[in-house]
Amino acid sequence: MPELPFTVESIPEEFQEALVAEPADLCVVYEPRNGWEFINAREIWRYRELLGFFVWKDIKVRYKQTFLGVAWAILQPFMMMIVFSIFLGRFLHINSNEIPYPVFVYAGLLPWHFFSAAISNASNSIVGAQNVITKIYFPRLLIPFSAVGAAVVDFFIAMTMLLFLMLWYQVPLSSQVVLLPIPILLSAVAAAGVGSLLAALTVSYRDFRFLIPFLVQVWLFATPAVYMSENVLLEEPSGNQSKNQSTSSTEPSPTMEGSGKTQTKDYILRRLVDANPMTGVVGFFRAAILSGPLPWHQLKNSTLSIAIITIVGLLYFRKVEAHFSDVI
Amino acid sequence: MTTFAIQANHISKSFRIGTPATNASYRTLRESLSRAFFAPFQSKSSKIAEEFWALTDVHFKIEPGEVVGIIGHNGAGKSTLLKIFSGVTPPTAGRVELRGRTGSLLEVGTGFHPELTGRENIYLNGSILGMSRREIQSRFDAIVDFSEVEQFLDTPVKRYSSGMRVRLAFSVAAFLEPEILIIDEVLAVGDAAFQQKCLGMMGEVALSGRTVLFVSHNLATVKALCHRGILLEKGQVQFDGDVSDTIVQYRKSINECAVPACVFPTETEHCSVRQFTISTQAEPQTRHVEFRSPFQLHITVDLKQESRNLHLLLILWRSSDRLRVASLTTREMPHGPFGKGNHQLEIDVHANSLIPDEYYWSLSIVGHNGIVTQVENIHSMEVTASIIPGATHPFTKAHGVCHLEASINSLSLSEKPLHQELDYGAINR
Numbered sequence: 001m002p003e004l005p006f007t008v009e010s011i012p013e014e015f016q017e018a019l020v021a022e023p024a025d026l027c028v029v030y031e032p033r034n035g036w037e038f039i040n041a042r043e044i045w046r047y048r049e050l051l052g053f054f055v056w057k058d059i060k061v062r063y064k065q066t067f068l069g070v071a072w073a074i075l076q077p078f079m080m081m082i083v084f085s086i087f088l089g090r091f092l093h094i095n096s097n098e099i100p101y102p103v104f105v106y107a108g109l110l111p112w113h114f115f116s117a118a119i120s121n122a123s124n125s126i127v128g129a130q131n132v133i134t135k136i137y138f139p140r141l142l143i144p145f146s147a148v149g150a151a152v153v154d155f156f157i158a159m160t161m162l163l164f165l166m167l168w169y170q171v172p173l174s175s176q177v178v179l180l181p182i183p184i185l186l187s188a189v190a191a192a193g194v195g196s197l198l199a200a201l202t203v204s205y206r207d208f209r210f211l212i213p214f215l216v217q218v219w220l221f222a223t224p225a226v227y228m229s230e231n232v233l234l235e236e237p238s239g240n241q242s243k244n245q246s247t248s249s250t251e252p253s254p255t256m257e258g259s260g261k262t263q264t265k266d267y268i269l270r271r272l273v274d275a276n277p278m279t280g281v282v283g284f285f286r287a288a289i290l291s292g293p294l295p296w297h298q299l300k301n302s303t304l305s306i307a308i309i310t311i312v313g314l315l316y317f318r319k320v321e322a323h324f325s326d327v328i
Numbered sequence: 329m330t331t332f333a334i335q336a337n338h339i340s341k342s343f344r345i346g347t348p349a350t351n352a353s354y355r356t357l358r359e360s361l362s363r364a365f366f367a368p369f370q371s372k373s374s375k376i377a378e379e380f381w382a383l384t385d386v387h388f389k390i391e392p393g394e395v396v397g398i399i400g401h402n403g404a405g406k407s408t409l410l411k412i413f414s415g416v417t418p419p420t421a422g423r424v425e426l427r428g429r430t431g432s433l434l435e436v437g438t439g440f441h442p443e444l445t446g447r448e449n450i451y452l453n454g455s456i457l458g459m460s461r462r463e464i465q466s467r468f469d470a471i472v473d474f475s476e477v478e479q480f481l482d483t484p485v486k487r488y489s490s491g492m493r494v495r496l497a498f499s500v501a502a503f504l505e506p507e508i509l510i511i512d513e514v515l516a517v518g519d520a521a522f523q524q525k526c527l528g529m530m531g532e533v534a535l536s537g538r539t540v541l542f543v544s545h546n547l548a549t550v551k552a553l554c555h556r557g558i559l560l561e562k563g564q565v566q567f568d569g570d571v572s573d574t575i576v577q578y579r580k581s582i583n584e585c586a587v588p589a590c591v592f593p594t595e596t597e598h599c600s601v602r603q604f605t606i607s608t609q610a611e612p613q614t615r616h617v618e619f620r621s622p623f624q625l626h627i628t629v630d631l632k633q634e635s636r637n638l639h640l641l642l643i644l645w646r647s648s649d650r651l652r653v654a655s656l657t658t659r660e661m662p663h664g665p666f667g668k669g670n671h672q673l674e675i676d677v678h679a680n681s682l683i684p685d686e687y688y689w690s691l692s693i694v695g696h697n698g699i700v701t702q703v704e705n706i707h708s709m710e711v712t713a714s715i716i717p718g719a720t721h722p723f724t725k726a727h728g729v730c731h732l733e734a735s736i737n738s739l740s741l742s743e744k745p746l747h748q749e750l751d752y753g754a755i756n757r
Contacts, residue, residue: 030415030424053455057441057448064443064484135438136456137415322418325411326343 054146108225122195174291193310339422397554428507437497442486475499
């Protein structure tokens with residue numbers, strides 16, 4: 001069949017109207033897809049309403065038939081905060097730089113909790129949406145994105161508790177708070193990238209269902225959410241519980257009391273965790289809201305790794321998404 | 329310059345099917361890694377063996393406003409074809425072009441969430457089907473009216489009966505107004521009354537000038553709704569043309585598969601039946617007779633017995649319960665009883681009031697002292713349903729054994745007839 005050039009005159013009148021109204025809709029082509037494609041922003045934009053509905057559904061469904069309802073969005077990080085305050089703050093006296101430890105840890109856990117909830121939900125989202133995916137077309141990215149979107153809403157709800165805690169402990173709000181959108185946006189992008197990657201992998205390999213909770217747990221310890229990236233290593237070089245984690249601190253530390261071998265090991269670990277996308281985001285978030293020096297250097301590192309991981313994640317997702325309905 | 333709404337340009341689709349050794353459809357990470365590791369050592373041929381071609385070189389074009397039915401056996405590739413048209417899965421080769429806003433209904437109630445209320449699900453489902461929020465809002469009341477679940481609108485759908493859920497789901501879909509509509513077996517839901525309502529809705533869609541691609545096993549529905557039929561067989565277009573011709577072709581392929589009830593000539597001690605066939609206007613040889621349409625029986629029988637007083641008795645039985653439904657005999661024929669020799673008969677059944685069901689014929693030879701010989705189940709016959717415009721229900725075996733053609737007039741005060749005389753004429757469009 002020769003390819004026919006497409007002009008407005010060539011189509012019947014009743015279709016011409018549609019052409020004017022929705023030109024992008026008019027001609028849809030389905031072809032084999034084997035190449036690499038990046039995010040189709042135009043298409044996502046066209047489906048923005050559906051994205052909204054998916055987010056709304058996620059939130060609506062999550063707290064259905066629960067007694068406490070949306071309060072769980074606050075209670076989850078809040079309870080984590082209590083646990084860490086008792087064990088790390090009270091028993092281990094983790095330095096929190098003059099800030100009451102509960103406020104300090106809650107401010108760190110907030111972006112972390114958002115990120116971990118977003119990637120956990122996103123990674124199961126595609127498999128969970130199996131019946132929709134095999135029956136109808138829409139940009140598949142909407143599904144992990146909507147999981148992240150729902151987590152964003154929870155995040156803002158949980159934010160209110162931080163303000164209460166700051167009032168309670170009389171911690172003044174920093175003027176740097178105007179920079180808050182930066183870490184929030186970055187963590188959302190990171191969650192979308194990582195979430196999409198894990199979601200696509202889970203479709204083919206259900207192994208990730210078991211791997212992801214473990215990954216999230218390890219990632220928490222590699223992120224300075226419950227400790228301070230600068231100080232932990234300096235003050236507790238042979239720290240008991242947080243020993244492994246302290247080595248993962250991102251700031252290059254001065255001399256260690258270990259052998260040269262440990263030092264190189266530490267160095268590698270530090271470089272590795274330097275690349276942790278959440279290190280800069282969490283540190284910057286906390287500094288922006290509770291005052292303190294803004295860790296621009298860490299933020300730069302994190303931004304770079306977020307960019308890489310997001311591009312890889314989205315590319316992989318787009319590569320395999322066409323076959324979701326066959327493989328799932 | 330030709331116009332088209334849908335063009336399937338030599339599309340093929342293959343799936344990987346799992347062999348016990350290399351279960352490709354449901355791999356684990358470990359297998360995948362080991363395969364990647366051993367891949368360089370494996371020949372390419374082993375890869376091809378795992379492929380299953382659901383569609384091969386399917387090529388057709390659909391004009392705007394055409395209503396096309398796709399029929400075929402299970403596994404012929406119908407659903408795969410629709411999935412490709414709706415973009416759920418890409419073709420392995422070839423190209424599909426759709427011109428116009430497309431809506432696909434591969435399932436009723438896609439994306440319904442049991443925890444959400446009816447109202448919420450209307451919005452969610454509508455949005456998934458491709459309606460904008462404004463469109464849903466403007467059609468909301470009509471959707472609720474059509475679904476007949478108004479009083480449960482704020483109840484979670486998980487508490488609905490399955491019938492209610494299906495009604496609500498179909499109602500949302502019914503108010504989808506794309507230029508191209510792709511539908512898969514949607515009518516196989518709900519009770520008879522709601523099915524009829526859906527059918528009416530679909531008829532309207534078909535008449536409204538939209539392009540419709542419709543897959544169904546229900547030949548009566550396909551015939552009632554579609555102008556054109558495409559017969560798929562083993563992933564290939566076997567026939568493409570007028571819908572009645574397509575259905576004839578499809579039935580032929582069924583007849584080929586079905587085991588014949590009798591092999592001719594059938595020999596008994598007293599006779600040999602050389603031929604027993606059923607023909608209709610559409611098909612010279614078939615076992616399918618359409619509801620309310622005439623058919624002929626062609627019989628060639630060779631009588632061996634030396635007797636001058638023999639008759640043929642044909643009995644029609646209902647397969648499900650061996651009910652004797654009707655009988656035909658040659659006793660009333662002007663030629664009188666038969667003698668020895670070859671006899672060829674054509675029996676013309678011009679008023680067929682059998683309700684759609686499975687039947688079979690048996691043939692007996694009757695002499696003075698009763699039945700001489702009998703051939704059981706000489707030919708099976710299926711009366712197939714067709715949709716009668718204006719009828720409120722499809723005719724099924726639940727209605728009884730035969731259909732009475734009648735019109736009902738009310739003789740009470742009202743001058744208007746209670747029912748319009750049913751228009752049975754316009755079955756075929």
